[in-house]
Amino acid sequence: MQQNILTLIYLIASVTFIVGLKMLSHPEKARNGNLIAAAGMTLAILGTIFLYKDDAGNTLHNYGWIFGGILIGGIIGTLAAKKVKMTAMPEMVSLFNGMGGACAALISIVEFNHFSEVFTKPGWSEVPWNLTGNMIGHLLTIYAGAFIGSVSFAGSVIAWGKLNGKIKDFSFKGQHIFNLVLLAVIVGFIVYLLFDLNPSNYKLFYLIPLLSLLYGVLFVFPIGGADMPVVISLLNSFTGVAAACGGFLYNNKVMLTGGILVGAAGTLLTILMCKAMNRSLKNVLIGDFGGGNTVTSSQSKTGEIYKEITVSDAAVAMAYARKVMIVPGYGLAVAQAQHACHELEKLLEEKGVEVKYAIHAVAGRMPGHMNVLLAEADVNYEKLLEMELANDEFKTTDVVLILGANDVVNPAAKTDPTSPIYGMPILEVEEAKMVIVNKRSMKPGYAGIENELFFHPKTSMLFGDAKNVLQQLISEVKTL
Amino acid sequence: MLNFISENQQYIYIVILMIFLGIEVIGRVPSVLHTPLMSGANAIHGVVIIGAIIVMGKAESNNYLALILGFLAVILGTLNVVGGFVVTNRMLEMFRGKQNPNKKK
Missing domain, CATH: 3.40.50.1220 (TPP-binding domain)
Structure with a gap:
């Protein structure tokens, strides 16, 4: 019964997200759209807290921690969002986006710890160890969540710093190549740990979020400040995908719906923004726009x-x-x-x-x-x-x-x-x-x-x- | 592979349909609304908070690492949700009353 109510709640929440996003793209309806999506979100959160049961039928515990976290996050979030000046709103959006990315990455890390717990148990070495297809799927969502969430977090923080002028453009020679190599290394780790995770190498997992953080920093650093909106929009859709990974992890359809919806809408929005500037996304990401050394006042x-x-x-x-x-x-x-x-x-x-x-x-x-x-x-x-x-x-x-x-x-x-x-x-x-x-x-x-x-x-x-x-x-x- | 697809077909359907829906839903947004829309979408992916709540609620009470990480995740997720919606609302408040500007002095 409880489970069925929760399913219904998730369904309603998913619909509010879709309707909310739709209304957000009409000037007259935008405000209500935002409120509808917020109402759906509140419902989904409350439903999860009180009605969620895992596969074994256990309800959640640690309510003190959960409410404490929500209270702290809620108060800081409200104050930050209310106090911020109109001029600083873009930075704020970027920062909040980074928080979501970090949240997704942390979930992945905790779930990985949970998964790898068996490796630390005594008598483990005698058990034959074999990754099944479902385990690989489970691991893939964990790795992807850690990777995308970390990139989104680090990138958003850098974008925030750049927009409010705390961080200057920075790039070094061959950075694009370095970034590509770094990306390849991360993907390499993911593939390796996906098919050959064992007690001797499982600690290598922690390199995935670490290297991803570095990648996120280097990814945004060379991009010129004028292109930051595009980058934030892109990172926004990244976080959406990271949230969707969590949806796979917990077979949770509202996370999946919300995450993929934002991932797709965010990607399109990114492209629309690029179009408004008549530039291609590729050009923005590797174009050295405003960050390179060629555009200093050489032609003054x-x-x-x-x-x-x-x-x-x-x-x-x-x-x-x-x-x-x-x-x-x-x-x-x-x-x-x-x-x-x-x-x-x-x-x-x-x-x-x-x-x-x-x-x-x-x-x-x-x-x-x-x-x-x-x-x-x-x-x-x-x-x-x-x-x-x-x-x-x-x-x-x-x-x-x-x-x-x-x-x-x-x-x-x-x-x-x-x-x-x-x-x-x-x-x-x-x-x-x-x-x-x-x-x-x-x-x-x-x-x-x-x-x-x-x-x-x-x-x-x-x-x-x-x-x-x-x-x-x-x-x-x-x-x- | 085929086995995997048929086992997880529900999810695959959701993903594919959501991708098209996401594109369709914001297809004709005027550029004025780009920023609020981005901000609203930002708040919606805060749905990741649900994952954080589950992590937190499942953690054993003597597993301090999981408790601390989960607690952080709940805080960050809430920041994303609450901050996201409040900022979006503030942005959109600015548009209020614009439809009948003649009424206003």
């Missing part, structure tokens, strides 16, 4: 000069324009300037200026980053133009105000085949009559490449922190 043409504009000139130019387009980027997010930005927009509109936002799909550190940020400041949804629409409108725009965006407006993506971002669709801001670029300094953007837009005759630079500059602009416009 020292002879070229940029011109600066004062705040009051910029304010005048915008207040008397007919149409202003704002191009937000990571600089806006870092400065938390979305509210100031919205205020400037309202002020200009009062003066009869048409104000719109041009949102590049990968502006900021995550696709959709800017939308979320501007939505927080109550910017009207209809004012946010996606790239193609925006590109049509630049021709009739008087002033483009770029707030901390760089690579997404770099014309080198169209004109310079040697540029690492060549082929990425960009916002064609140089079509407008005037371009004002707000940046903190002349430092290149996240991809680490020079932007010739800044030296364009139409372009004027307005240096400073986005929030500061916007506030100054607001007070200037008010006096006009």
